[in-house]
Amino acid sequence: MVSAMEVYMLLPKTNCKKCGLATCMAFAVGLLGREKKIDECTPLIEEKKYEAKLKKLREIMAPIENASETGLIIHPEKCFGCGNCVVACPVNVAADPTRCGIGLGPQSDKVILKVEDGVVVCNNLKECRRFGPNKILCNACTATCPSKAIEFV
Amino acid sequence: MAVVTCTGCSLLCDDIEAAVTNEKLSHIKNLCRKGHGHFQAVFSERTVPMVNGQKVSMDEAISRAAEILKSAKNPLLYGWSNCTLEAQAAGIRLAEKLGATIDDTSSFCQGILMERILDGRIPTCTLDDVRNYADTSIFWGADPSNSHPRHLSRFSYYPRGEKRQKSYEEERTCIAVDVRHSATAEICGNYYFRVPPGGDADFMEAVLAVLEGKIPRVADKKKMIELGSILKKTEYGVIFPGLGMIYSMQDKMDLFERLMARLNEITAFKAVPMVGHYNMRGFNELLREKTGFINSVSFRGGKPSHGPEQSVIAAAKSCDAALVIGSDPLSALPFATAKALAGVPLIAIDPRRSLATDAAAVTIPSAISGLEAGGTAVRMDGVRVKFEPFLKTDLPTDEQILTGIMEAI
Numbered sequence: 001m002v003s004a005m006e007v008y009m010l011l012p013k014t015n016c017k018k019c020g021l022a023t024c025m026a027f028a029v030g031l032l033g034r035e036k037k038i039d040e041c042t043p044l045i046e047e048k049k050y051e052a053k054l055k056k057l058r059e060i061m062a063p064i065e066n067a068s069e070t071g072l073i074i075h076p077e078k079c080f081g082c083g084n085c086v087v088a089c090p091v092n093v094a095a096d097p098t099r100c101g102i103g104l105g106p107q108s109d110k111v112i113l114k115v116e117d118g119v120v121v122c123n124n125l126k127e128c129r130r131f132g133p134n135k136i137l138c139n140a141c142t143a144t145c146p147s148k149a150i151e152f153v
Numbered sequence: 154m155a156v157v158t159c160t161g162c163s164l165l166c167d168d169i170e171a172a173v174t175n176e177k178l179s180h181i182k183n184l185c186r187k188g189h190g191h192f193q194a195v196f197s198e199r200t201v202p203m204v205n206g207q208k209v210s211m212d213e214a215i216s217r218a219a220e221i222l223k224s225a226k227n228p229l230l231y232g233w234s235n236c237t238l239e240a241q242a243a244g245i246r247l248a249e250k251l252g253a254t255i256d257d258t259s260s261f262c263q264g265i266l267m268e269r270i271l272d273g274r275i276p277t278c279t280l281d282d283v284r285n286y287a288d289t290s291i292f293w294g295a296d297p298s299n300s301h302p303r304h305l306s307r308f309s310y311y312p313r314g315e316k317r318q319k320s321y322e323e324e325r326t327c328i329a330v331d332v333r334h335s336a337t338a339e340i341c342g343n344y345y346f347r348v349p350p351g352g353d354a355d356f357m358e359a360v361l362a363v364l365e366g367k368i369p370r371v372a373d374k375k376k377m378i379e380l381g382s383i384l385k386k387t388e389y390g391v392i393f394p395g396l397g398m399i400y401s402m403q404d405k406m407d408l409f410e411r412l413m414a415r416l417n418e419i420t421a422f423k424a425v426p427m428v429g430h431y432n433m434r435g436f437n438e439l440l441r442e443k444t445g446f447i448n449s450v451s452f453r454g455g456k457p458s459h460g461p462e463q464s465v466i467a468a469a470k471s472c473d474a475a476l477v478i479g480s481d482p483l484s485a486l487p488f489a490t491a492k493a494l495a496g497v498p499l500i501a502i503d504p505r506r507s508l509a510t511d512a513a514a515v516t517i518p519s520a521i522s523g524l525e526a527g528g529t530a531v532r533m534d535g536v537r538v539k540f541e542p543f544l545k546t547d548l549p550t551d552e553q554i555l556t557g558i559m560e561a562i
Contacts, residue, residue: 079186080185080186080187080298080299080302080336081184081185081186081187081188081189081302082185082298082302082303082305082306083183083185083302083303083306083307084305084306084310084311084340086306087306087307087311087312088306088311088321093313099168101312101313102284102312102313102314103284103303103306103307103308103311103312104168104183104307105168105169105170105182105183106183114182114183115182115183115184115185116180116181116182117180117181117184117189118181118184118185118186118188118189118190119186144311144321144340146298146336146337146339146340147298147336
């Protein structure tokens with residue numbers, strides 16, 4: 001996963017405050033938290049000398065911009081389909097306690113994670129504990145993954 | 154959606170939901186990646202009845218197979234781990250009738266451990282007990298994340314059980330002992346113990362020493378003492394010995410027996426073998442019921458005899474015809490054994506193409522059990538699971554083929 005420092009190195013580092021934030025470092029953190037867009041850094045877009053940096057920045061930010069609303073990224077090519085995340089996810093267990101709770105595959109439609117065709121897929125992301133204003137930084141699905149197929153931005 | 158059983162590994166997951174449209178699998182839920190590959194196998198590289206490389210009808214192939222077996226003086230029937238109990242029973246009857254040698258994959262796999270478990274020398278339990286009561290799971294020389302992907306999520310670590318409502322978050326500990334940092338070791342985090350290849354016996358001695366309160370003779374003494382205190386605090390522990398441990402221990406298995414006995418003096422400790430093929434344990438149980446031995450049995454002279462000279466490694470060199478079913482010995486066995494086996498008239502009963510079917514004098518295609526053929530199988534912990542077919546096929550089952558061969562003889 002990209003770090004804030006890596007993003008910072010690709011910004012103008014002038015602290016011009018045109019994006020509305022005090023420093024470029026703050027803007028880098030904002031980019032990773034998906035509260036800011038690359039286009040909000042006007043010098044980077046307008047000035048020619050930053051062209052190479054802008055290209056690189058768009059490249060490394062592409063997977064993050066494609067992530068789901070909660071920042072969940074699934075790499076299906078790495079997934080074993082073991083279902084550890086399906087059984088560990090607290091929302092899944094609350095939605096289908098008689099099956100997810102004891103390790104069986106879920107039948108309820110309210111679950112977030114389930115295994116389909118050999119790999120994990122996510123639905124109902126709004127139910128995730130990382131979503132919305134009262135979010136908490138739950139990591140049940142990433143901590144239990146043996147192959148690091150699930151990541152959060 | 155049909156609820157089906159997966160025969161991809163010996164967990165025999167029976168909560169798989171498969172949608173079948175136009176005789177094709179369109180959508181499968183809850184199936185792991187390994188099982189998904191197993192299900193997709195239905196659609197590629199299927200075998201056809203062949204005799205000496207020529208396509209023939211099913212009946213011709215069966216009668217040619219019967220001829221080969223009948224004329225052989227010392228035939229070998231090998232494989233069996235990927236067959237249903239019904240087919241295995243028919244196979245044992247066939248071996249008796251022919252006076253043949255019969256062996257399965259356990260003779261160079263989990264056999265030495267399975268023997269002790271079926272004899273009751275090592276205490277065991279079912280996987281449902283593991284889910285309901287176990288608070289310490291030890292994966293020893295096994296990497297279930299790769300070999301049995303749903304092991305941890307269905308039974309040994311993540312699910313909540315009767316006595317383990319807080320499960321992996323507070324109540325369960327998962328320990329990996331392995332030569333490499335496997336995917337399972339990744340999950341175990343700090344409780345991963347690295348052993349050098351072949352060092353399992355020394356590690357066992359170290360555990361025994363720690364349990365006695367002595368200082369172990371290993372590199373990381375502090376971590377071993379921590380392991381000792383975890384084992385002592387355990388209420389219900391389970392060890393899952395995998396092939397890594399079995400191959401490393403071989404004739405030192407008595408040491409493992411001693412370790413289990415010592416652990417059981419302190420607290421309840423069980424062992425569940427990490428069987429690979431879906432019905433290896435079934436064959437062991439069936440043959441034990443019939444003859445008293447779990448594998449490597451020769452019916453020559455009418456009486457069952459058992460010993461290393463009847464195992465597939467030795468019998469491959471002395472047999473004059475072989476029937477291979479539910480396994481591919483030519484790609485799995487050591488080269489010398491495979492070469493010897495490829496030199497005799499070979500009958501391969503296999504739904505899919507393999508090295509054995511390529512080298513075989515007679516190839517007989519069968520229905521894939523679990524998908525196209527029903528039956529019963531024994532899970533790695535001894536629980537019998539019955540399953541029904543959900544795909545239609547014209548191919549006969551393993552059991553029907555074996556009965557056909559027996560009738561022709």
